[in-house]
Amino acid sequence: MTRIPVINRAAFLTRPEHRGLRVIALVSLLVAWEALARTGRVPVLFLPSPLGVLAEGWEMLRSGELLGHLASSLQRLVLGFALGAAAGVVVGVTVGFFAAAEAVGTPVLAATFPVPKIALLPLLILWLGLGEPSKVAVIALGVFFPMAINTFTGVRQADPLLVRAAVAFGARRWSVIRKVILPSALPMIFAGLRLGAGTALLLLVAAEMIAVESGIGFLILHAGNLMQTTKLMVGIVVLSILGVLSHWSLGRLERLAIPWRVST
Amino acid sequence: MRVVVERVSKVYGDRAGHAVRALDGIDLAVDTEEFVAVLGPSGCGKSTLLNLIAGLLTPTEGAIWLDGELPPGRAATAMVFQEFALFPWRTVQANVEFGLEEMGLTRDARARRARRYLDMTGLAGFETKYPHELSGGMRQRVGIARALAVEPPVLLMDEPFSALDAQTRQLMQEELLGIWERTRQTIVYVTHNIHEAVYMADRVVVLSRRPGRVLAEVKVELPRPRAEAMLGEPAFVHAVERIWSLIRDQAVQALRE
Amino acid sequence: MRRLVRVLVVLSVLACAGHAHAQDRPRVGVLKLTASAPIFVGVEKGFFKEFGVEPELVYFQAAAPISTAVAAGQIDVGATGLTAATYNIVLGGEKMWIVADKGREWPDHRLTAIVVQKDLYEAGVRRVTDLKGKRIGITQLGSTFHYQIGNILEKEGMSLRDVSIVPLQAMAAALEALRGRQIDAVILPQPFPGRAEADGFGRIIAWGGDLFPWQIATVFYSRKFAADRVRAVNFMKGYVKSSRHYYDAVLSGTQGAAYDEVVAVTARYTAAPEAVIKLGLPYQDRSGRLWVEDIARQMTWWQRHGFIKATIPLKDVVDTSFVEAAVKAIGD
Numbered sequence: 001m002t003r004i005p006v007i008n009r010a011a012f013l014t015r016p017e018h019r020g021l022r023v024i025a026l027v028s029l030l031v032a033w034e035a036l037a038r039t040g041r042v043p044v045l046f047l048p049s050p051l052g053v054l055a056e057g058w059e060m061l062r063s064g065e066l067l068g069h070l071a072s073s074l075q076r077l078v079l080g081f082a083l084g085a086a087a088g089v090v091v092g093v094t095v096g097f098f099a100a101a102e103a104v105g106t107p108v109l110a111a112t113f114p115v116p117k118i119a120l121l122p123l124l125i126l127w128l129g130l131g132e133p134s135k136v137a138v139i140a141l142g143v144f145f146p147m148a149i150n151t152f153t154g155v156r157q158a159d160p161l162l163v164r165a166a167v168a169f170g171a172r173r174w175s176v177i178r179k180v181i182l183p184s185a186l187p188m189i190f191a192g193l194r195l196g197a198g199t200a201l202l203l204l205v206a207a208e209m210i211a212v213e214s215g216i217g218f219l220i221l222h223a224g225n226l227m228q229t230t231k232l233m234v235g236i237v238v239l240s241i242l243g244v245l246s247h248w249s250l251g252r253l254e255r256l257a258i259p260w261r262v263s264t
Numbered sequence: 265m266r267v268v269v270e271r272v273s274k275v276y277g278d279r280a281g282h283a284v285r286a287l288d289g290i291d292l293a294v295d296t297e298e299f300v301a302v303l304g305p306s307g308c309g310k311s312t313l314l315n316l317i318a319g320l321l322t323p324t325e326g327a328i329w330l331d332g333e334l335p336p337g338r339a340a341t342a343m344v345f346q347e348f349a350l351f352p353w354r355t356v357q358a359n360v361e362f363g364l365e366e367m368g369l370t371r372d373a374r375a376r377r378a379r380r381y382l383d384m385t386g387l388a389g390f391e392t393k394y395p396h397e398l399s400g401g402m403r404q405r406v407g408i409a410r411a412l413a414v415e416p417p418v419l420l421m422d423e424p425f426s427a428l429d430a431q432t433r434q435l436m437q438e439e440l441l442g443i444w445e446r447t448r449q450t451i452v453y454v455t456h457n458i459h460e461a462v463y464m465a466d467r468v469v470v471l472s473r474r475p476g477r478v479l480a481e482v483k484v485e486l487p488r489p490r491a492e493a494m495l496g497e498p499a500f501v502h503a504v505e506r507i508w509s510l511i512r513d514q515a516v517q518a519l520r521e
Numbered sequence: 522m523r524r525l526v527r528v529l530v531v532l533s534v535l536a537c538a539g540h541a542h543a544q545d546r547p548r549v550g551v552l553k554l555t556a557s558a559p560i561f562v563g564v565e566k567g568f569f570k571e572f573g574v575e576p577e578l579v580y581f582q583a584a585a586p587i588s589t590a591v592a593a594g595q596i597d598v599g600a601t602g603l604t605a606a607t608y609n610i611v612l613g614g615e616k617m618w619i620v621a622d623k624g625r626e627w628p629d630h631r632l633t634a635i636v637v638q639k640d641l642y643e644a645g646v647r648r649v650t651d652l653k654g655k656r657i658g659i660t661q662l663g664s665t666f667h668y669q670i671g672n673i674l675e676k677e678g679m680s681l682r683d684v685s686i687v688p689l690q691a692m693a694a695a696l697e698a699l700r701g702r703q704i705d706a707v708i709l710p711q712p713f714p715g716r717a718e719a720d721g722f723g724r725i726i727a728w729g730g731d732l733f734p735w736q737i738a739t740v741f742y743s744r745k746f747a748a749d750r751v752r753a754v755n756f757m758k759g760y761v762k763s764s765r766h767y768y769d770a771v772l773s774g775t776q777g778a779a780y781d782e783v784v785a786v787t788a789r790y791t792a793a794p795e796a797v798i799k800l801g802l803p804y805q806d807r808s809g810r811l812w813v814e815d816i817a818r819q820m821t822w823w824q825r826h827g828f829i830k831a832t833i834p835l836k837d838v839v840d841t842s843f844v845e846a847a848v849k850a851i852g853d
Contacts, residue, residue, distance in 0.1 A: 046614030051742075116599035130687065130703045132658075165349035168318055169414065170339055170366035179362070183353040210688045222688075224664040225585060226828055229613060232571065260352040260394045 048230040056235040070238070072214040073204055076132065080139025081200050087192060088144045092151020093185075097177055109148060117142040117199070118206045125210065135207035142203040143196035150192030154185025190254040197246045201239065216242070265332030265340065265415035265450055272473075274312050278356060286312045288475035289326070294418075296332065299444065299451045301465035303458065305511055305518040309476030310454045314420050317452060318343050332417055337367055342411035346423040348403045350395040356406050357382065357391040362460040363414040377413055384443055385409040392413055401432040408440065412447060417450035423456065437464060443492055462503045463490060473514045476502040478508055546577040547746060547756060548598040553580050553791045553803035555711070556624050556632075556738060558771075560600055560781050561790040563763025571762070572755040584665065588741070591617050597746035598756065602738045605663035605828040608820055611838050612830060616744045618840040621760060622811050624738035626669065626730040627804035630772075632737075633669060634714035635728035637706045638699055641725040646705070649677045649727055655705035656685045658695040665737050668819065669724035670708045671826065672733045681826070688806040699723055711801030712793075730804070736815040738803070744811050747840065757809075764809040771802050808848050813839055 029250030030050050035044055037049030044052065121138050127188035127231040128134040158181050166180045220235035269292040278284045286309040294300045302310045315321045317328055320343050330340050342363065350359050360378040369377065383386060387404040394402055404424055412421060424431040424440075439462060444451065454459050461468045462484055470479045485499045496498050523796030551557040560576070563569055569576050576598070581587050584602040591599040592615035600623050611617065626632060634658075637646050638712040645651065650673070659666040671681050687704050696713050698704045700722045707713070708729070740760060747753050770779035783802075790796045806812075816839055820832040 043613075043615055047613045117634060125703070126701065130698065161345065161347060162351060164320060165343070165345060165351075166362070168320060168343045169363035169410070171362075175366060177367075180351065183351070186353070210689055213686075222662055225587065225606060226604075227589060227609040227613065240658045242281050256352070260396055 001063070001094070008227040045227070045229055046138035048233045049221030052230050053233040053237060056230045057237065060231070060234060066234070066238070069077045069214050069216050069235075071220045072212070073208070073216040073217075073242075076135050076139060076207070076215070077200055077204055080203075081143050082138045083136065083227065084140035084143025084200075085147050085196060087140070088147025088192065088196075089151050089189060091144075092148045092189075093155055093177060093181065094151040096155025097181060098186075106152075109152075112144050113149070117203055121206060121210070135204075135212070138207050139200050139203045142199040146195035146199065147189070147192040150195070151185055155181050157188065186258050187254075190250065190258070194247065194250050197250060198243070201243055201246070205239070265330055265334070265454060266296055267292070267418055267450060268329040268331060269293070269313070269317070270327050270329065271278035272313075272316060272323045272328060274309065274316060274321065275324045287316075288477050290471075290478060291477065292478065293451055294452055296417075296450055299453065299464060299466045299520045301455055301468045303455055303461045303468055303507065303511075304471030304479075305473055305515045306456070307474045308471040308514075309474060310456075310471055312424050313471075313476070314343070314452060314454050317418070317422050330418065333491065334417065334494050339363065339367070339414050339416055341418045341420050342414050342416040343420045344404070344407045344411045344424045346426050347460040348395070348400075348407045348427070350403055350406055350410075352395050355392050355394055356387060356398070359395070359406055360413050362410060364404065366512050367414065377415075380410075380439045381409040381413045384412070384446070386439070388437065396512065399432075399490070400428050401436060402428065404436065405439075408443070409433060412443070417449060419451045421451065423454055423510045425460070426456070433460075439494070440464070445489060458507050459495070460502050462486075462500055462507070463495065468507060470510050472511075473518055475480060479514075480507075482507055523700045532623055532669055546575050547578040547678075547752070548579050548595070549600060550579045550581055550590055550596040551600050552582070552587075555787055555791065555793070555798050556803050557600060557790075558622070558787040558798075558802060559763045559767040559781060559805070560686040560760075561787050562770075565790075566763075566766070567682075568762040568766065569667065569759030572758045574752065574756045574759055576711050576756070576759075582725045584738075585661070585802075586662075588617070591741050591743045594743050594745055597743050599741040600738070603663040603736065603816070603819060604665060605668075605823045608742075608823060608829045608833060608838075611833055616837075618742045618744070618747050619739045619765075619811065619816060619838055620742050620747075620843045621757065621809040622736065622738075622739040622806045623740050623809070624803040624805050625812065626734050626737050628731050628734060630730050630782065631711065631728050631806040632801060632803050633666070633708060634708045634725045635673070635706060635729070636714045636717045636723040637726050638702060638704075639722050640726055641705055642726070647726055649673060649732070650679065652706060653679065653683045654685075656687050656737065658687045658689050658698050658704040658707040660688065660690060660692055660695060662686070662688050666708045668728050668822065669733060669735070669737075672735070672822065673727070675727065676733055703729075704842070712797040715800050733787065735819070736812040738805075739811065740809070742843070744841075748845075753843055753849070754846045757843040758851055761808050761847045762853060764805060765807055768805070769785055770808040772804060793809070808844065810844055811839065811841055813841065 018202050026233070037047060037052070039042055057066065070201070091105065094101045096102065117138055120141065121134070124134040128137055162180050162184065163176055166176050171179060203214070205217030205220065208215040209221055212218045216235055216239050220232055220239065223231035223235060233249045269290050272287060272290045273285065274287040275283050275285050276410055289432060290313060302313060304310050312321065316323055334340055351362065357375075357378050360382060362376045364374040364377055373449065381393075382391060385408055387402070387405055387409060389397070390402065395406065398406070404427075407424070425436050441464065441504065453461070453464060465484055467480045470482065471472070472479045484503055486494055486497070523771060529698075547562065551560055564576055564578065579596055581590070581601070583608040585604050587596070587599040587601045588607040590596045590605065592610045602720055603619075605689070635649065641655075646655070657670060659670065661667070667686065670686070673684065675682060687698070689698055692709055694714055695704075695707045695709060696717060697718060699707045700720070714723070714725050728824055742753060767783060768778070770783045784795050784798050787798050791798070813835060817832070820829065823829045824832050
């Protein structure tokens with residue numbers, strides 16, 4: 001009798017994490033970039049070297065300039081984000097839970113959602129003036145839509161069995177919303193928050209193009225106007241860091257707020 | 265508290281808009297502290313009947329009464345669900361306290377009541393766990409504790425152990441009977457499992473295929489407390505055979521559907 | 522597959538040929554404004570062609586990108602305003618040369634004006650000093666308008682800190698902001714001030730050239746173009762001739778047939794009405810000679826206000842030899 005070994009034919013399907021590779025790749029990229037800048041084959045004006053960007057960034061940090069820009073931008077961002085998210089959740093829950101609201105709300109949402117919020121900026125400036133309100137408003141609008149739509153979806157997806165169980169134990173309309181619908185919708189709401197965060201950063205830069213005196217978007221545009229490309233890169237790096245940080249902190253927040261896995 | 269179901273029919277529209285008669289002229293009375301099993305093939309409307317008694321559906325014809333003293337602010341019925349229906353975002357204790365919140369108890373009163381029933385259902389030490397961390401059997405214990413916590417005169421159980429494996433089911437049945445010996449509610453227990461119905465109940469109400477009608481009521485002549493040894497006794501076997509003969513044809517036809 | 526390869530080869534040969542052909546025509550970046558009139562006239566009347574050079578005009582929407590394009594070698598010659606960006610480009614290591622005059626803010630030549638919102642004017646805001654605490658709209662920080670308003674304020678004993686500068690990105694946007702009362706004043710070139718007064722929402726309180734003359738626009742050469750000495754001087758000969766023609770037709774006082782021709786040509790190139798053209802014809806030196814000291818002054822001002830990091834030695838950014846060579850060759 002011949003012996004046939006049984007080998008794992010699914011071995012190629014396993015996905016190793018490659019943690020070391022990630023770091024090495026990033027570092028190599030930066031090193032190659034720095035080397036390229038030093039050879040002089042690419043003009044430094046057009047592609048500032050990583051070390052140059054770091055040095056400029058450090059200088060801007062020391063002089064307080066960077067923190068000033070950050071503070072202005074963060075103010076607009078946080079305010080706009082909070083307003084848009086709150087309004088989005090309220091509308092999403094209302095449209096999701098009340099049939100009449102859904103009948104009225106979903107066509108309106110569908111019609112206004114595709115409008116690029118950047119295009120609304122001139123209109124908002126006309127209505128709200130050149131100051132902070134128009135900038136906060138455009139960010140809020142950009143956050144509102146993913147929040148409303150995601151909340152609505154989360155509400156509609158609430159497990160009917162759980163709603164029935166809540167009613168079976170005496171919950172009335174507002175209790176059901178508070179105790180079942182909203183917690184059910186939290187995963188979708190957080191997904192909406194993440195989408196909104198990306199949009200908010202985009203709109204922040206657009207909003208800071210007009211009539212502001214500080215901000216990260218302003219820094220990027222202003223440095224661009226002046227052809228101070230190293231400062232421009234500092235602005236871009238800070239913006240990227242903001243993006244990564246917001247993504248990460250939302251992830252942590254989600255893990256805190258949703259300690260359960262979604263399973264009945 | 266007695267449960268009286270008087271000539272109840274339930275008709276609803278299915279997805280295509282046709283009228284479906286789930287239940288037809290059901291007459292049923294459950295006495296105070298009686299344990300009644302409702303059994304029948306798939307689609308016989310037994311869950312619908314339970315939801316009607318719970319007040320989660322309205323009968324198309326007929327009416328349902330609950331006879332007995334009910335203190336104000338107290339719920340008459342509480343339900344235990346086949347799929348457990350625990351709130352995944354609440355801890356075990358918070359789940360058990362759910363019904364108590366709606367009753368308006370203070371935080372301390374809720375905690376005390378919850379802890380009593382958690383102990384009774386063998387959940388001591390699991391108060392801060394989340395449902396996803398528990399096995400099926402433990403989750404249903406939480407479901408039972410949640411229902412018991414509101415101290416309802418009538419307990420409605422919708423195939424509570426169907427989602428569990430056979431060994432766990434056996435143990436949970438014995439546990440439930442043990443708890444019931446102490447709490448002594450009126451219980452309406454829906455199941456499709458004949459052995460389970462006979463083992464648990466005082467009386468088994470057998471329903472037909474859709475539209476669900478009462479085919480027969482079989483009294484279980486076994487003493488309480490029930491014991492595992494009774495599974496082999498003639499009274500037990502006789503009751504099971506009787507019920508099976510009633511619904512066998514029904515089951516075959518249901519299989520063909 | 523083989524046919525595809527053949528097509529690709531033919532296309533690339535054509536592309537190369539097209540590119541090679543383009544090398545004979547220097548690419549000149551300009552704005553489609555009245556201020557580019559001398560160049561339009563020069564091209565139209567063949568003054569460049571006379572010296573064997575045929576400019577290919579490349580139009581831009583703003584001044585700063587022209588400097589960038591020159592630095593990147595995408596165009597050979599730029600003819601537009603001097604902004605902080607120009608100096609930052611050179612400081613950033615990209616050489617280019619400022620070679621000739623293409624426009625100055627000059628007394629009695631009405632190019633750029635400070636326009637005040639009509640209601641404020643009627644409430645008493647009539648002089649530059651009355652602008653204290655007001656919101657003044659410009660296009661971009663670091664622009665020629667920024668330089669101008671800053672220096673005008675300083676001349677009147679104020680500073681940029683006494684007002685609020687509001688960048689609005691585009692000239693039209695700044696005008697609309699004034700109309701909508703979202704800002705109190707603007708500083709803009711013709712025809713915008715004229716339009717504000719005609720539509721009734723603004724009043725001109727000062728002309729930039731009267732208060733603060735300066736070398737606002739110049740011709741620049743890319744490093745590569747400047748290195749080709751013969752070609753660069755030939756281009757300059759054409760430019761000097763165009764400049765003189767423009768000066769004699771427009772700036773010498775008499776407005777005869779030559780003037781009408783300049784206006785007509787510019788109107789055609791810019792697609793603007795002649796009435797508008799007539800409002801914004803700038804002053805420049807007859808032979809296109811640079812006001813060199815002013816360039817040094819500009820750098821000092823930008824540096825003082827933190828828009829450039831250091832000043833550049835004039836010899837590293839200005840080269841008057843082309844104009845001088847051209848003037849010598851064609852005489853007076």
